[in-house]
Amino acid sequence: MTRVSDIIISALSDEEIVARIVNGEQHLYENLMRKFNLRLYRISMAIVNDDKEAEDIMQIAYLNAYRQLSNFKHQSSFSTWLTRILINESLLHKKRKLRLQKALMENNYNDYHRQTPLDDxxxxxxxxxxxxxxxxxxxxxxxxxxxxxxxxxxxxxxxxxxxxxxxxxxxxxxxxxxxxxxxxxxxxxxxxxxEFNLVRCDVIVNHVMNVINTNAR
Missing domain, CATH: 1.10.10.10 (Winged helix-like DNA-binding domain superfamily/Winged helix DNA-binding domain)
Structure with missing residues (x-):
């Protein structure tokens, strides 16, 4: 059964939800994460090409975005702002990984790339x-x-x-x-x-919200 509060929230723009989060309704951040999980996952995958790494990057990007919400200047849409944070984090991760791979090669280690199958x-x-x-x-x-x-x-x-x-x-x-x-x-x-199914969506959302709630205490 759909709650009245859910209907009200769904009618709000991303920017209106951000304003309410900044004013203390931190639980609403979950709504934004569930809305953008698939987009961020796909874009991060396009950069790092590893689904577990993409999930880790998403969590970092969401937490970074949450900590910077009060600095969101509305110069672009929230979705664009969030996507840029995700891209920056993905590119930074990729650079770190390349540096590590180079160091391993210089030390005569075998480079190992794990291929992960898509779900469902x-x-x-x-x-x-x-x-x-x-x-x-x-x-x-x-x-x-x-x-x-x-x-x-x-x-x-x-x-x-x-x-x-x-x-x-x-x-x-x-x-x-x-x-x-x-x-x-x-x-x-x-x-x-x-693909980014509901179970994986829940993992990302629950982890980020747990960190946010812990820091709020």
Whole structure:
């Protein structure tokens, strides 16, 4: 049964919810996380290409965003602001990982890359092929493809998040599709990539809210 309070909250804009959180209703942060979990997961995956690492990055990004809520200046939408925090954290994580890999190689350690299967695959072979094909795209094309075709973000928001012009977004998206067609030479369904089910959603939300509630005491 839907509660009246849930209906009221769902009618609020992200920015209105942020204002209420800043004014003491910290439990409302859960609403924002559940709304943006899938988007942030997909975008982080486009950068780090490891689902466990993406989940860890999401938790860090959410906590960083929560701590900075009072500094949110409304110069862009909350979703754009949050996505930028996620991207920055993902890129920072990737740089740290590359430095570590380089150090290990210099010390004659074998580089090990763990491949993680996606959950709840409706068509495992197709999704594995898509996942592999997307992961081989150069990062600048992969990020635009995931934002526009997988996550369904508008051209305008993609421009804002990546600080690109409209023509660059369109060119990169077109180029990404061309490279995927060459790789797959078959029909693909990009919206099935990077599944993020309810159980994984709960893990992220519960961890972040526990940290927030602990710090509030």
């Amino acid at each position: 695959l409706m068509n495992k072979e197709l999704k594995n092929a898509l996942q592999k094909a997307v992961s081989t795209l150069p990062e600048k094309y992969r990020m635009v493809f995931v934002m526009r075709e997988v996550q369904g973000m508008s051209t305008t928001e993609t421009m804002e998040v990546l600080n690109l012009g409209e023509s660059n977004v369109k060119i990169r998206l077109t180029r990404a599709k061309e490279m995927l067609r060459t790789e797959l030479n078959a029909y693909w369904k990009p919206t099935q990539l990077y």
